[in-house]
Amino acid sequence: MDSDxxxxxxxxxxxxxxxLLDAAGLSFSIVESRLHERRRPGEPGEQFALRMARDKxxxxxxxxxSPIVLGADTIVELDGNVLGKPKxxxxxxxxxxxxxxxxxxxxxxxAIAHGGEILESAAMxxxxxxxxxxxxxxxxxxxxxxxxxxxxSYGIQDGGAEFIAxxxxxxxxxxxxxxxxxxxxxxxxxxxxx
Numbered sequence: 680m681d682s683d684x685x686x687x688x689x690x691x692x693x694x695x696x697x698x699l700l701d702a703a704g705l706s707f708s709i710v711e712s713r714l715h716e717r718r719r720p721g722e723p724g725e726q727f728a729l730r731m732a733r734d735k736x737x738x739x740x741x742x743x744x745s746p747i748v749l750g751a752d753t754i755v756e757l758d759g760n761v762l763g764k765p766k767x768x769x770x771x772x773x774x775x776x777x778x779x780x781x782x783x784x785x786x787x788x789x790a791i792a793h794g795g796e797i798l799e800s801a802a803m804x805x806x807x808x809x810x811x812x813x814x815x816x817x818x819x820x821x822x823x824x825x826x827x828x829x830x831x832s833y834g835i836q837d838g839g840a841e842f843i844a845x846x847x848x849x850x851x852x853x854x855x856x857x858x859x860x861x862x863x864x865x866x867x868x869x870x871x872x873x
Contacts, residue, residue: 704872755831805848
């Protein structure tokens, strides 16, 4: 590997994760894991997110030569139900209706791997409270197309921000990556912001 090439690979095509790592001053390249995200029957949300983050990191670190591969996964949990990315407008509507006026948990797990082995992993939780949502708000947001690549059918960084009454925990965790914690873990393995 070229000595000038980034020493970090992000195993995700998420524009939000890319933006968060860019803002943190990290140099990285992107190789998508292309894994299907399937929850096992009865698997708790945090365990599912951790497993997916680890699987993404190890899958990519087996395919490429890189000192460190970062994988991550975000889920939304409400009353023990795990809300992933909606399949269609009807599912997005159902999820947003469920979240309306309620507090849910957003869990983002991350893992770093090298040579197919996990070096470290962790999961962070934030609690998000929604305002009561009107039908016209939900319909307009779905029509924007924003819900379709996001766990729970909303993004804190786009039009979904207007749904949010309060956040306990960090906003970047809700966006898809707990940056402060990730930077601390990467630093222990020789990856520093530039």
